[in-house]
Amino acid sequence: MISIHTPPQATDLGDVRVANRAVVLRHVRLHAPCSRADIAAHTGLNKATVSSLVTELIDRRLLRETGLTENRVGRPATMLALDGAPYAGLGLQIGADELVVVAVDVGGNRLLTWRRAFAAATAAPGQTGQALAALARRAINRVTGQGRTVLGLTVGVPGLVDADGGVPLAPALGWRDVPLAAELRRALRDPGFTVGVDTDANLAVLAEQRHGAYAGNADLVHLTGGVAVAAGLVSGGQLLRGGRGFAGEVGHVPLDPAGPPCACGRRGCLAALTGVDAVVRRVLPDAGQGGPVTDYLPEIDRIQALARAGDDPTLAGLAEVGRHLGHGVSVLANLLDPQVVVVGGHFAALAPWLLPAARAELAARTLAPQAGGCRLEASTLGSAASALGGATAALATVEAGRLPAA
Amino acid sequence: MISIHTPPQATDLGDVRVANRAVVLRHVRLHAPCSRADIAAHTGLNKATVSSLVTELIDRRLLRETGLTENRVGRPATMLALDGAPYAGLGLQIGADELVVVAVDVGGNRLLTWRRAFAAATAAPGQTGQALAALARRAINRVTGQGRTVLGLTVGVPGLVDADGGVPLAPALGWRDVPLAAELRRALRDPGFTVGVDTDANLAVLAEQRHGAYAGNADLVHLTGGVAVAAGLVSGGQLLRGGRGFAGEVGHVPLDPAGPPCACGRRGCLAALTGVDAVVRRVLPDAGQGGPVTDYLPEIDRIQALARAGDDPTLAGLAEVGRHLGHGVSVLANLLDPQVVVVGGHFAALAPWLLPAARAELAARTLAPQAGGCRLEASTLGSAASALGGATAALATVEAGRLPAA
Structure with a gap:
């Protein structure tokens, strides 16, 4: 089997x-509590190297000695676990009808999850930026008030994001050319940490990779459900961004030339057929008659209640949405052959009625037998997956072995 | 910007x-002739390390001193270039109406390109395997007769390939569950080198990455043209294989539910709308009336002649195929945001008449403005791109820094 890699890099002792x-950090994260000898035995690093690295990581409070010993052959060993409590990452997401902020520490503990009702689809971009900054400031104050250092903040946006954290296009929000990262940095008065912007789908799949039911899977897709539909793509263990960072826009793959108009200006896109707005209008014909639906949670609750009661038109409507969903997922399966596609947002909330039809359509439309073994499952991360991924992303440099500034 | 990487690996001095x-090999490949001091200056390796590695590589005949010196400030330096002439990689491909074998040395020099007319679509899998083995044996004899050591052999197949080099499904060939790599190893009597099988699309994109007009591009797709249509996907510098190795099957993404039947059993797949058989039948209504077309080269020549002469039905037919091609490429662009999609086979041969319509369709169907900057271009590698990629793949372990067995 061939492989194409990024160019080999010269390695020096600092890189090593x-x-x-x-x-070491990864081993402890996955296997704590564990001893220095365990780390050496499982990673292939020699004991002196492990000892030196552990001393440094304890000193910087990224590891701690639990004080526990375990019964084992030989003398008892001091056990280690992640500490990281002094450091926090923040993540924000722009949802269909709310803004969400999540903070986590390096140990993966969730420090806070706050929501604020906000209709971003009908707000001006500047208003949304100000609301995000206000929510971020409250979370920063809480976290720093607990004596923690914020290492970074990442915002997930339902749309295209460029390398500078700008948003060239977000049809679900009506945005075009919004320099979001720069605006947030200004609104937060250039805080001493990284302020990043990424697609909500990329952040959601990072959360799946770390905290979801399929954590660690190297060929994993998260499909966001909301006013936008997009895919975060992990293939061969790598997040796929594409040449300009615009990968993952399966929501605007046209599935049905005769389908309903899409916010992007085309017709019959996956987002126009399966986005939360399309589902609510398809299943609840009385919804949003006075204009745009801006508060989806009660509508999804109503749909769930009707489906549970066995209402035939509701079940038929959800099965139709499920077939479109399976059609869209088959494009992912044919192109990328993921081991699992995890659906979030309203797809997860309505999974019992969407996924059976979606799985049948996926199998029918995928070349490889049994859809190549691709599973289609509901996310277990709830409706803050992107914010959780954003908080995780903000800790990436520490996890890559760079020490936080002292 | 976040990144998800394969798990960090413990590094020891042997790995380093x-x-x-x-x-060092890569630097010399890209920058020869160059001196030891050049290598040290550009790679960040220290001079003693470079000197030691170069001595070893000259000893194993992977590098050679060209004996030339260049005028420069300071004393003249001995210049280095790739040698690698003692080692060869072989690649084979199963085309629409021929088998092809290519041999290259480590320096990238093409040692031979041989073709044999063969109608694989109508042959039994065992016959095709025997014909491949016979062609491989002839090439091995030639190469070893020149005093070279064969380091590996890779065959490109238009279909799904699993991790063992088996072919679970190749609709264009009518194959199902063919253990091709095992059969070839047996037919070649377990030669002392790797015998691998990969998709023709994966091998073609490897050839593009190394030898094509967009060599080195980290976000590159090669779309094969022939009886099958499939994509070799490089994203973020990595070849995408998917969980089971079935990635790249854009040829069986259904584009038109009312379209013509496809060899896979579905309707309106990209392959059924744009494969060489579909193009010949669409443009030359008299072709293949007595049964399957098995010799495409004269038919493509006829189409080119008609198009050059400005024949209106031909031009209209090609524009229609071009629109379908652009539709298929837009799926790649929305999902993967490549910097360039390079088309091979009959798409390249008919590019002047296909690509204008295809580019317009691509732009219309891609969410990102100007198709995210994705270019759509004809391959310059000719009709042996997959075989060339197979030969290149067979040399991958040496290029990754592993020395050939002495």
């Missing part, structure tokens, strides 16, 4: 130490 | 030497 620090 | 060997 950074890489080995990342190896 | 392998990695640095790869760095």
Whole structure:
């Protein structure tokens, strides 16, 4: 089997130490409590190297000695676990009818999850930026008030995001050319940490990779459900961004030339057929008659209640949406052959009625037998997956073995 | 910007030497002739390390001193270039109406390109395997007769390939569950080198990455043209294989539910609308009336002649195929945002008449403005791109810094 890699990089001893620090942190994250000897035995690093790295990581409060010993052959060992409590990452997401902020520490503990009702689809971009900054400031104050250092903040946006954290196009929000990262940095008065912007789908799949039911899977897709539909793509263990960062826009693959108009200006896109707005209008014909639906949670609750009661038109409507969903997922399966596609947002909330039809359509439209073994499952991360991924992303440099500024 | 990487690996000094060997080989490949001091200056490796690695690589005949010196400030330096002439990689491909074998040396020099007319679509899998083995044996004899050592052989197949080099499904060939790599190894009597099988699309994009007009591009797709249509996907510098190795099957993404039947059993797939058989039948209504078309080269020649002469029905037919092609490429662009999609086979041969319509369709169907900047271009590698990629793949372990067995 061939492989094409990024160009090989010359390696020096500093790089080796950074890489080995990342190896130690990862081993402890996955296997704590564990001893220095365990780390050496499982990673192939020699004991002196492990000892030196662990001392440094304890000193910087990224690891801690639990004080526990385990019964084992030989003398008892001091056990280690992640500490990281002094450091936090923040993530925000722009949802269909709310803004969400999540903070986590390096140990993966969730420090806070706050929501604020906000109709971003009908707000001006500047209003949304100000609301995001206000929510971020409250979370920063809480976290720093607990004596923690914020290492970074990442915002997930339902749309295209460029390398500078700008948003060239977000049809679901009506945005075009919004320099969001720059605006947030200004609104937060250039805080001493990274302020990043990414697609909500990329952040959601990062959360799946770390915290979801399929954590660690190297060929994993998260399909966001909301006013926008997009895919976060992990293939061969790598997040796929594409040449300009615009990968993952399966929501605007046209599935049905005769389908309903889409916010992007085309017809019959996956987003126009399966987005939360399309589902609510398809299943609840009385919804949003006075204009745009801006508060989806009660509508999804109504749909769930009707489906549970066995209402035939509701079930038929959801099965139709499920077939469109399976059609869209088959494009992902044919192109990328993921081991699992995890659906979030309203797709997860309505999974019992959407996924059977979606799985049948996926199998029918995928070349490889049994859809190549691709599973289609509901996310277990709830409606803050992108914010959780954003908080996780903000800690990436530490996890890669770089020490936080002292 | 976040990144998800394959798990960090513990690094020891042996790994460092392998990695640095790869760095030196790559630098010389891209920048020869160059001196030891040039290598040190551009790679960041220290001079003693470079000197030691170069001595070893000259000893193994992977590098050679050209004996030339260049005028420069300071004393003249001995210049280095790739040698690698003692080692060859072989690649084979199963085309629409021929088998092809290519041999290259480590320096990238093409040692031979041989073709044999063969109608694989109508042959039994066992016959095709025997014909491939016979062609491979002839090439091995030629190469070893020149005093070279064969380091590996890779066959490109238009279909799904699993991790063992088996072919679970190749609709264009009528194959199902063919253990091709095992059969070839047996037919070649377990030669002392790797015998691999990969998709023709994966091998073609490897050839593009190394030898094509967009060599080195980290976000590159090669779309094969022939009886099958499939994509070799490089994203973020990595070849995408998917969970089971079935990635790239854009040829069986259904584009038109009312379209013509496809060899896969569905309707309106990209392959059924734009494969060479579909194009010949669409443009030359008299072709293949007595049964399957098995010799495409004269038919493509006829189409080119008609198009050059400005024949209106021909031009209209090609524009229609071009629109379908652009539709298919827009799926790639929305999902993967490549910088360039390079088309091979009959798409390249008919590019002047296909690509204008295809580019317009691509732009119309892609969410990102100007198709995210994705270019759509004809391959310059001719009709042996997959075989060339197979030969290149067979040399991958040496390029990764592993020394050939002495």
